[in-house]
Every structure is written in structure tokens, then in C-alpha cells.
Amino acid sequence: MVRPIPAAFVAGAHGEWRIERISPVRGDPLAGAPRLARIEVPGTVPAGVWTLRGTTSNERYLTRAERDALRAVQPPLGRPDSDRAALIPIRKSDAWWDLAQDERRRILEERSRHVSIGLGYLPAIARRLYHCRDLGEPFDFLTWFEYAERDAQRFEDLVGELRSSAEWEYVEREVDLRLAR
């Protein structure tokens, strides 16, 4: 996982995941489609209603201690009982990106407990973060989550905790896609 992994999310007629709902949380929505394909290391990408691209990258805020704590419990993607998934594209405001590194870190963790909150939902919820701001994409981040149906309420709690944090005041566009296998 040290090398960046490029990925494409294609909404359309094909793909492993059935789109159950697409909710615009803030800002412009995304068009509806029956299915979603998550394609890592995409060569040619099939045409779709829309395509979002991103890439895994190095971590931007985690301390060594936080990363060790996360890695000790975070599950892989693709678990057989993960029959639910979510894709949450977000874009943060210019005000966020104009903050210095120490200021963003302070809001993300010391004020909003982003890392600590996420840790509380492991290993139930698997997660992969794709960065896309520097790719010229409409969003800054695409976060992919996988979990079992029995943990669906826990996932709602996780999303609710993050959305009520100080960090989320800097989110100017967010769409929430829920998926089932």
C-alpha cells in the first residue's frame, strides 16, 4: 500500500454493486444509475452515467502512534460478509485548503477527533480513502466503506458523528451513495 493505487468509480448499467440510493448531503447531487463499479488500476474504463477518479496516497495527518493503532484493527476490503458499501465523495472549501498543515491537523483531530471516531468503528467498517483534488476532479476525496448488513446502524452512527464535527463545517459538497452486493 505504499505506492499510490489509482481507481475509477463508474456508475451505470454494470458493476459489482447495486446502487440503493444516492443522497445529496450538501451542494450539487450526482445523477442516478442502477449499478456502480469500483475499478482499481484502471486501464480503459467502461462508459457510464458518471465516472469519478481518485488515488490512494500517503497519509496526511496520522501520527505514527495513531497509524499503529489503526493498522492493528483495520480490516481488509472484500470480506465475504461485507454485503453493504458506501461511497462518500466530498469537497472541502477554499478556506480549508488555505489553512496551514498544523491548523488542518488541529481541526481534524484535536477538535473533531476524526481518527479517534473512526477507530471506534473498527473492525466492523472497512475503509479506503482516495484523494482526487490534485487530479482536477470535482471532489477532493472519495471514501469507500464496506460492512455487513448487521452493522448498517453503526455505519449511520459513524457518518453522523463525523458530520457533526468542526471539520465538516469545511465540507462544501458531499454526496452519499449506499450500495449492496
Add this chain to the structure above:
Amino acid sequence: MVRPIPAAFVAGAHGEWRIERISPVRGDPLAGAPRLARIEVPGTVPAGVWTLRGTTSNERYLTRAERDALRAVQPPLGRPDSDRAALIPIRKSDAWWDLAQDERRRILEERSRHVSIGLGYLPAIARRLYHCRDLGEPFDFLTWFEYAERDAQRFEDLVGELRSSAEWEYVEREVDLRLAR
């Protein structure tokens, strides 16, 4: 400068800058060419001997205090008396990218004084950093420098200071292009 600015550097027969020399500092070299074009917000890019792409991005390590200190003295690109330039593409090792944020910060500034060293050469030397690791490019960073011929020795000193730092132990590929208008 909050929004990322994509850029392409094209080496070939055309471009504002004459390539005086291309020195492989570490790892594979880059092919020679007579001229270099630096194209920001590239649409179609002219064909060349080689093309390197990158994008400006948010700062990854600077504290607010460091950024304020830099912004107070850093000059713009394109000064009329900046008749010399350098393009220094580097790639860092997997060992660097596998460090946590606090570990990278500690090596970059507390041990290597990267920001403090750069500050000592302002406003003589103008600089713009382009990120390219997440674009799937062969380098991680392209740093562009502009200065007047009278400051050429100061630029050598700057580059020498950085190359002797602990941070540079993580640089596994580096090429040094010097240019004149």
C-alpha cells in the same frame, strides 16, 4: 494559489528556456534537449523529447508561523531580472512514503531544516513546487526555481545545503536541469 494549478514541462525544440545542462544527481538521467517549456494549465501539450507533469497543491508540512514567514518575503515567478532557472525533479523512496506524517515532518524540518534553509535564500530565489506522485508520474516532485545570474552561486549553496540534509537520504532519484532565458 489555493486551487491546484496543473503544469507540464516539455523538453524539446521549443520553449522559453534554453537548457544549459542536465545532470543526473541520483538514479536514471533524463534525455537531453535544447529547450524547455513550462506550461501552466496545459490544454494540449506540444510533443517533446520528454514531458513531466505536476500540480501545485496545498502545503503538507508548513505551520502557520512558517508559512507567514515565507509569504512575507517570497518573490513571484517571472521577475524581469530572473534570467536563470532550475528544474529539479526528485523521487523519494518507499521508506519515506511509509513514514507517518509526524515522522516526515520531523525529518523535513526539525532534523533537516528544509523550510528554514529555504527562507535564508529569499527573496533572491523564487520557487514553485509541483506534486506529481499521485499523478502516476516517474517523479514525486518537480521544483522550479528562478533567479538572477548574480545569485547563481547562492543557488548552488541552497542546493548543496539541502542535498547534505537527513531528508535527502530518502531521495532515490534526482535530476538537475539548469536553464537560461
